[in-house]
Amino acid sequence: MSDFLKHECGIALIRLRKPISYYQEKYGTPLYGFNQLFLLMEKQHNRGQDGAGMGCVKLDVDPGKPYMARERTTKPNSLSRIFKRQLKAYQKMVDKGTIHPEFPQTVKDNFQFGGEILLGHLRYATSGLYNQENCHPYVRESNWPTKNLMLAGNFTITNEKDLNEGLINRGQHPIFGTDTQAVLEQIGFHLDEAHDAIYHRMRDQNVEGTKIPGIISKELDPVRILKSAADGWDGGYAIAGLIGNGDTFVMRDPQGIRPCYYFQNDEVIAFASERVALMTIFNQPIENVCELEPGTATVVKSDGHIYCERFTEQRELKPCSFxxxxxxxxxxxxxxxxxxxxxxxxxxxxxxxxxxxxxxxxxxxxxxxxxxxxxxxxxxxxxxxxxxxxxxxxxxxxxxxxxxxxxxxxxxxxxxxxxxxxxxxxxxxxxxxxxxxxxxxxxxxxxxxxxxxxxxxxxxxxxxxxxxxxxxxxxxxxxxxxxxxxxxxxxxxxxxxxxxxxxxxxxxxxxxxxxxxxxxxxxxxxxxxxxxxxxxxxxxxxxxxxxxxxxxxxxxxxxxxxxxxxxxxxxxxxxxxxxxxxxxxxxxxxxxxxxxxxxxxxxxxxxxxxxxxxxxxxxxxxxxxxxxxxxxxxxxx
The missing domain is CATH 3.40.50.2020 (Rossmann fold)
Structure with a gap:
C-alpha cells in the first residue's frame, strides 16, 4: 500500500493443557508457553506497532500468592522490549538461585509469566489516547479471583457512548476514553452479577466460606455472561478474556468482521488473529487450524474443559475485505x-x-x-x-x-x-x-x-x-x-x-x-x-x-x-x-x-x-x- 495506514490490532492467546513440568521434560524449557506467545505475536507484528502487552494467569495458586500479571509498553520496539525485560528478570532469578529451571514449580512460584494461560496483544491506536495506560490488556481487579478480569482485543465498538450511558444508568461511574474500557466494564458488571448470585446462594445454604470460591469457579459460565454483556454492541471485534480463577474465553463478532483462528491439540489451545501465525508457530497444516465461528465464544474452564457456544444470534457474514x-x-x-x-x-x-x-x-x-x-x-x-x-x-x-x-x-x-x-x-x-x-x-x-x-x-x-x-x-x-x-x-x-x-x-x-x-x-x-x-x-x-x-x-x-x-x-x-x-x-x-x-x-x-x-x-x-x-x-x- 502506497499510503501509510494504521489498522487492526493483533491478539494471541495460549492456554497450556498440561502441567508445566510436561513442557520442561518434552521441550527442555519451563517457558514453553511464554516462548510460544512471543513467537505468535512476532508472526503478527504486521498488525500493530504502536504498543504491545501481555498478561498471564496461573492456575491453582495458594491464597496470598500472586496469580495474575501484566506487562505493557508503547515505547519503540515494544514487542521485543516487554519480552526482553521479562527474560532479564527471569535470568536474574536463575542466577540468584530463586528459580531452578529443572524444577518447574520454582518457575511458576517466582516468575510472573510462568503460568498456564498467556495473553498477548499488538496495538494500533484507532481510538483513545496513545499511552501505556490505553494499551491492552486491560484489567479489572478484585480480591475475588472470579471477579478479576483481563481483556485484550482487535475491535472497535461504534456505540461506545451508548455503552457508557448504560453503565451510568446502572449507577456506575465509567471513565471515558476508549471503547475497550466500556467493554471491560460491561463484561465486568455481568461477571460480578454472576459471581454474586452464586456466592449469595452458597452463603444462604451455609456452605463453608473456604469452599465457596471453588464452587463459584465451577459454576461460572462465561458464555452466559457474554450473552448479557454483548447485547447491543455495534462493531467488529475479536476479544480474548482471562478471568482470575483460570477461566478463559475468546469471542468474535456475529458478522465475522474481525478475524480469529485457533489450534487445539492435547498440549495446548491457542488463538490468534491470523491463521498462518498458528500454522507456523505450531508447525501445523492448514486443515488443523480452524476459524472461530462468528457470534460464538470458545471457553476453556479452569479445569481444562473446553466448549464453544453462540452468545448472539446469527447474522449475515461480512468479513473485512481489506x-x-x-x-x-x-x-x-x-x-x-x-x-x-x-x-x-x-x-x-x-x-x-x-x-x-x-x-x-x-x-x-x-x-x-x-x-x-x-x-x-x-x-x-x-x-x-x-x-x-x-x-x-x-x-x-x-x-x-x-x-x-x-x-x-x-x-x-x-x-x-x-x-x-x-x-x-x-x-x-x-x-x-x-x-x-x-x-x-x-x-x-x-x-x-x-x-x-x-x-x-x-x-x-x-x-x-x-x-x-x-x-x-x-x-x-x-x-x-x-x-x-x-x-x-x-x-x-x-x-x-x-x-x-x-x-x-x-x-x-x-x-x-x-x-x-x-x-x-x-x-x-x-x-x-x-x-x-x-x-x-x-x-x-x-x-x-x-x-x-x-x-x-x-x-x-x-x-x-x-x-x-x-x-x-x-x-x-x-x-x-x-x-x-x-x-x-x-x-x-x-x-x-x-x-x-x-x-x-x-x-x-x-x-x-x-x-x-x-x-x-x-x-x-x-x-x-x-x-x-x-x-x-x-x-x-
Whole structure:
C-alpha cells in the first residue's frame, strides 16, 4: 500500500493443557508457553506497532500468592522490549538461585509469566489516547479471583457512548476514553452479577466460606455472561478474556468482521488473529487450524474443559475485505491465492490502458505488499498473450503462411515484460513517520531501477490500494517519472475507497480520501456545489436519530459519476507538479464486481460501496461528512 495506514490490532492467546513440568521434560524449557506467545505475536507484528502487552494467569495458586500479571509498553520496539525485560528478570532469578529451571514449580512460584494461560496483544491506536495506560490488556481487579478480569482485543465498538450511558444508568461511574474500557466494564458488571448470585446462594445454604470460591469457579459460565454483556454492541471485534480463577474465553463478532483462528491439540489451545501465525508457530497444516465461528465464544474452564457456544444470534457474514487485500500476512495459502486473483482481475482494464501493446510496456509493482498481486497480473497478461499467439499460429497455419520468421515475430515481439522498478527505503519511511511535517523527505521513500524503462514504454505499476493518494503524488509518481516513460499506469487491486471505516482500520476522515476529493472537484466543476450543502443539511438533520434509522446521503455524491470519470479526476489530482516529466498518467481501479469474484468469502466491502454491516457504520459516515463540511479534523467515532 502506497499510503501509510494504521489498522487492526493483533491478539494471541495460549492456554497450556498440561502441567508445566510436561513442557520442561518434552521441550527442555519451563517457558514453553511464554516462548510460544512471543513467537505468535512476532508472526503478527504486521498488525500493530504502536504498543504491545501481555498478561498471564496461573492456575491453582495458594491464597496470598500472586496469580495474575501484566506487562505493557508503547515505547519503540515494544514487542521485543516487554519480552526482553521479562527474560532479564527471569535470568536474574536463575542466577540468584530463586528459580531452578529443572524444577518447574520454582518457575511458576517466582516468575510472573510462568503460568498456564498467556495473553498477548499488538496495538494500533484507532481510538483513545496513545499511552501505556490505553494499551491492552486491560484489567479489572478484585480480591475475588472470579471477579478479576483481563481483556485484550482487535475491535472497535461504534456505540461506545451508548455503552457508557448504560453503565451510568446502572449507577456506575465509567471513565471515558476508549471503547475497550466500556467493554471491560460491561463484561465486568455481568461477571460480578454472576459471581454474586452464586456466592449469595452458597452463603444462604451455609456452605463453608473456604469452599465457596471453588464452587463459584465451577459454576461460572462465561458464555452466559457474554450473552448479557454483548447485547447491543455495534462493531467488529475479536476479544480474548482471562478471568482470575483460570477461566478463559475468546469471542468474535456475529458478522465475522474481525478475524480469529485457533489450534487445539492435547498440549495446548491457542488463538490468534491470523491463521498462518498458528500454522507456523505450531508447525501445523492448514486443515488443523480452524476459524472461530462468528457470534460464538470458545471457553476453556479452569479445569481444562473446553466448549464453544453462540452468545448472539446469527447474522449475515461480512468479513473485512481489506484483510485479504492488504492487512493479513500474504503467506497464508488462501490469501496468497486471492491476492494473485486480485491482480489477475485487472487484466481487461490494464490491457485497454496499454492498448494491448506489451512490447512497449513494462510491468512492475509498488513495494512491498502489492508484489503478490503483481505476479497474478503478469501471469494473466502472459496467459492473454499466449491465447493471442495461439490464435495467430492457427490462422497462419490454415493460410499456409506459417514459417520460422513468423513464429519469432508472433512469440517474441509482443511479450509482456516484468521488472522490479520501485524499491522502498524502510528506514527512511520509519524516520519520516516519526517526523511530521517533513514533506520534502517523502519523495525519497522509494528509489528506482534505472535503465530498464525506455522513453517509448508504458510503465504499469500495480498497487494494492490507493486511499489518500498523498504518497502516490509526493513520492511514488515522482520517482517513477524519473524513468521517463511515455505513460504511467497505476493499477489498484482495490476499488476506489469512498467511505470511512469504523471497525478497526484508522481511516474515518472522509475528506482525506482521494476518491472523495475527486468527486467533490467534479461536483464543483459541474456548478453543483449546492449539492454538498444539501447533503450536509440532510446529515445534520438525521444526526440525532438512532443509527438504524440513518440513510447514506453521501452516496448521492458518487452516484452522479461513473468510476472512470472519478478515476480520471484522481489522476489529475495526484499528477505530480514541478517535475520535468510531462507524460500521460492513468489510474485504474479494480471494480467492486471483480473484487468480489476474487475474494468471494470476505465480502465486507463497505469501504467501496457504503454498505455497512452494522447501523453504527452509517452513523460514523454521517459524522464524517459533517466533520468534512465543517472543516474539522479527527476521527468520526
Amino acid at each position: 484483510e485479504r487485500i492488504y492487512f493479513s500476512r500474504g503467506n497464508d495459502p488462501d490469501i496468497y491465492r486471492e491476492r494473485k486473483a486480485l491482480g489477475g482481475a485487472l487484466l481487461d482494464q490494464v490491457v485497454k490502458a496499454v492498448d494491448n501493446n506489451f512490447a512497449g510496456s513494462v510491468f512492475s509493482f509498488v513495494p512491498n505488499t502489492a508484489e503478490v498481486a503483481y505476479h497474478g497480473l503478469l501471469e494473466s497478461v502472459r496467459r492473454h498473450r499466449r491465447k493471442e499467439v495461439k490464435a495467430a499460429i492457427l490462422k497462419a497455419n490454415d493460410e499456409g503462411k506459417l514459417d520460422e520468421q513468423m513464429l519469432d515475430e508472433l512469440i517474441m515481439n509482443n511479450w509482456p515484460r516484468g521488472e522490479k522498478i520501485a524499491h522502498k527505503d524502510i528506514k527512511l519511511r520509519t524516520f519520516i513517520s516519526q517526523e511530521s511535517g517533513r514533506a520534502q523527505l517523502v519523495s525519497h521513500v522509494y528509489d528506482i531501477t534505472y535503465g530498464v524503462v525506455q522513453k517509448d514504454d508504458c510503465l504499469v505499476c500495480i498497487d494494492d490500494s490507493i486511499v489518500r493518494g498523498t504518497t502516490l503524488k509526493e513520492s511514488i509518481l515522482k520517482i517513477l517519472s524519473r524513468t521517463n516513460p511515455r505513460k504511467i499506469v497505476v493499477a489498484s487491486t482495490a476499488p476506489q475507497i469512498r467511505y470511512p471505516d469504523c471497525y478497526g482500520i484508522d481511516m474515518s476522515e472522509l475528506g482525506k480520501f482521494i476518491a472523495f476529493k475527486a468527486t467533490v472537484e467534479l461536483i464543483k466543476e459541474d456548478g453543483s456545489a449546492d449539492l454538498l450543502q444539501e447533503v450536509y443539511q440532510d446529515c445534520v438533520e438525521q444526526s440525532d436519530r438512532p443509527a438504524d434509522q440513518m440513510v447514506n446521503h453521501v452516496k448521492r455524491l458518487y452516484d452522479r459519476y461513473t468510476d472512470d470519470q472519478i478515476s480520471k479526476k484522481i489522476a489529475e489530482l495526484v499528477y505530480p507538479k514541478n517535475i520535468p516529466w510531462k507524460g500521460e498518467l492513468e489510474i485504474v481501479f479494480l471494480t467492486v464486481e471483480k473484487m468480489r469474484e476474487a475474494i468471494p468469502v470476505h465480502n465486507g466491502d463497505w469501504y467501496f460501496t457504503g454498505n455497512y454491516p452494522t447501523p453504527g457504520g452509517k452513523a460514523v459516515l454521517n459524522q464524517a461528512y459533517i466533520n468534512y463540511y465543517e472543516n474539522r479534523d479527527g476521527r468520526s467515532y
